[in-house]
Amino acid sequence: MTKPLVPLLALLFVAFGATATLSARAQLAPPDAASAQSEPSETRRFRGVYVHGWEARLFVEAGRENEPPSWVSMTSAARASLEQVLPSAFEPGEGFRVVVEFDGRRSPPGRYGHLNAYTHSVLIERLISARLESRPTAFCDAEASVVWRGANDRTYTVSASTTGPTCAHSVALLIVRNASGEIVWTDAMPTAHVMGLNTPATRTPMTAALQEWIGYGARGETTRELPPWPHEQEPPESAGGFEFAPESWINRETYLEMRARAEPMFCYVQGMESLACLVENGNRLEKIGVQAFAG
Structure with a gap:
């Protein structure tokens, strides 16, 4: 099968210490919470992959590998037949993927x-x-x-990754390394809380979303593009509706000097309403403030 068919489970098994036998796991698995809006479709033949794990019983139909998986329920007879091919015991952290063919019905949305x-x-x-x-x-x-260029042609590798049982329940990790491979910045956050990472449902679109997430910061922006700060007792001016809030350690004098130097600046979306902006400070990166989205 193709790689997008490889879903879920290892983290779920670890989280719940799943060491029971298959029959015990089936008894403990949560009940289906199926909608009863209308009758399911007529019975037809399905082929694909059934994924079985703690709190997860999913089906990925052949030809629909990049679509969200479907939750699975089954008749008692079908369950008994399926259990014949699954191991009766397993190590913690393991789940199972089964190539299946069956007669069944798909629910409405x-x-x-x-x-x-x-x-x-x-x-x-x-x-x-x-x-x-x-x-x-x-x-x-x-x-x-992506590769981001700092001052004096210094290069940094910015990597982003997600891990989780589903994209909606995954965590995004951002790591910046210098040319020697040393970590100079890290950040982690639930994808559900990050604009642009909160919509992909499967691995392929999430990969594209991660590329866009970190690619934005590698465009070559500098601190020259920060908004002016003309008055000591007031915050920096809005730049086209984009408010910038400097970190507490940055006073107006430091801000204006940094802006005048046009230092390379790496910004990335840190939530649903703002960007975190970083600059070089010696042999590490440092957050200088938050750029709010317009409006």
Whole structure:
């Protein structure tokens, strides 16, 4: 199968210390929270990958690998057939991915599964075939990197990655390294709280979102582009509606000197309303303030 079919589970198993047998896990798994808005579609034949783990029973249909997975429910007979191919015991942190073919029905759009996080549910009515394929990694593991140039042609590698059971529940990690590989800045935040990272549903679009997230800061901006600060007792002026709030250690004199030097500046979205801006300070990077979005 292709890499986007490799979803979820390792972190979920670790978090809950899943060491029970498969039958015990099935008993403890959370009940389906399926919407009952309308009747599911008519029974048809499905092929794809079933992902089984703690608080996760998902299906990725062949040909729809880059779409969000569907929550899975199944008849008692289908469950019994599926359990025949799954290990009866497993090590902590492991999950299972099974290539399946079955007759079943797909729900209309709604809110399904654990935390009502899935837009569709698939009912497995009759299992045709099942083959244990692998023990998967997390569903939203994605990464990207760019090169940012500091003063005097110094180069930095900026990398961004996400890890989590789903993209909606993943964490974004930003790391900046100098040319020697030393870490000079790090930041981490839930993707759900970062504009641009809060919408991708699968690994492929999340990779593109990460590239855009860090690519913005590598465009070559300098502190010359910070707004003026004409009056001591007032904050810097708004630049086209973009307010800049310097860090508490930066007074007006320091700010104006920094602005006059046109120092290379790396900014990245740090939430839903602002950018964090960094400059070089000796052998590390330092945050100089927050640039609010217009409006």
